Amino acid sequence: MHNIIMKKLEPVYGKDTKNVRTGTRVFGNIDKVNWMNVVNPPLSKEEIQVFEDEMETVFPEPYKYLLSLMNGSFLANLVRIAGQPKVGGLSDEEEYFQPFELKSFQQLYDSKKIPESYFVFADSMDLGTIYAINEENRVLELHLRNKKVLRDLGTMEEWLNLLLEEAVRID
Numbered sequence: 001m002h003n004i005i006m007k008k009l010e011p012v013y014g015k016d017t018k019n020v021r022t023g024t025r026v027f028g029n030i031d032k033v034n035w036m037n038v039v040n041p042p043l044s045k046e047e048i049q050v051f052e053d054e055m056e057t058v059f060p061e062p063y064k065y066l067l068s069l070m071n072g073s074f075l076a077n078l079v080r081i082a083g084q085p086k087v088g089g090l091s092d093e094e095e096y097f098q099p100f101e102l103k104s105f106q107q108l109y110d111s112k113k114i115p116e117s118y119f120v121f122a123d124s125m126d127l128g129t130i131y132a133i134n135e136e137n138r139v140l141e142l143h144l145r146n147k148k149v150l151r152d153l154g155t156m157e158e159w160l161n162l163l164l165e166e167a168v169r170i171d
Contacts (some may be wrong), residue, residue, distance in 0.1 A: 002041070003029065003069050003070075004160070004164075005039055005069055005070055005073075005140060005160075006025070006039070008168060009025075009037055009039070009164070009167060009168075010025045010027075010029075010166070011034060012167075012168045013028050013036075013128070016028055016029055018035075020093065020097055020100075021042035021091070021094060022040075022041070022042075022044070022086060022090065022097070023096050024038060024039065024040050024041065024094070024097045025038075025039045026038050026039075026097065027039070027167075028077075028167075030077070033096065034077075035074075035076070035077075035116055036076065036077045036167065037074065037075050037076065037167055038073055038074040038075075038097050039070050039073045039075075040070055040071040040072050040073055040083060040098070040099050041070070041071060041095070042067065042068050042069050042071060043067045043068065043071045043084065043145065044084075045068075047157065048064055048068070049068050051067070051084045054084075055103060060119050060133045060137055060145070061075055061137060062133050062137050062139070062156035063119060063121055063156075065122070065156055065157075065160075066081070066156055066160070067083065067084075069118075069160075070083075071083040071084055071099055072085070072098075072099020072100060072102075073099065075163050075164070075166075075167050076163060076164075076166040076167035078123045078124050078126055078163075078164060078166065079122055079123070079126065079131070079133040079163055080100055080123055080124070080125075080133060081099070081122040082099060082100045082101065082102040082105035082106075082121050082122065082134055083099030083100070083101075083102060084099065084101070084102060085098035085099055085100075085101050086098060091166075099111060102121070105121070105123075106122065109123070109130055109149050113146065113147035113148075114132065114142070114147050115128040115134075117134065117135045118132040118133065118134055118140070119132055119133040120132045121133065123144070125144075125160075127166070128143065128144040128145070128151065129141050129143065129144055130142050130144055130147075132152075132158070133156070135147065137155065137156070138152050138153075138154065138155065139152075139153045139155070139156055139158075139159040140152055141153055142152065
């Protein structure tokens with residue numbers, strides 16, 4: 001799992017990291033159970049296909065790219081990215097670090113105010129925002145309550161870089 005996310009976080013957090021049996025990596029210990037960054041292992045192309053089949057949809061390419069880097073996460077102690085949690089046989093700690101389930105996530109933010117063409121995949125309670133991929137494969141930041149677009153954050157790579165810069169900055 002040595003990808004752009006790990007390349008950005010590993011040098012900053014050094015030994016302030018932990019590997020969980022499920023392959024999840026956590027960085028930046030806050031207290032007994034909380035960490036600044038929780039990065040779940042990526043999904044393979046086959047696992048992404050199975051995930052799409054289970055969801056009965058085709059994911060936008062940027063979300064597939066994100067899943068190929070990490071299966072959901074919590075970055076910069078700020079943004080929660082939905083994914084596909086593992087089921088069964090997990091310790092309390094492993095369960096705690098599982099990604100928020102995409103299906104539940106999308107139901108949570110289902111709204112007539114959000115165009116059907118938008119694919120909601122992340123949120124930030126602290127910022128009061130949700131993140132969606134539009135039909136042009138751009139990541140948009142939307143206001144949590146009124147669902148209005150606050151800004152276009154660019155491609156998935158650009159958004160991820162912004163988020164990782166924040167994760168590095170607040171260490």
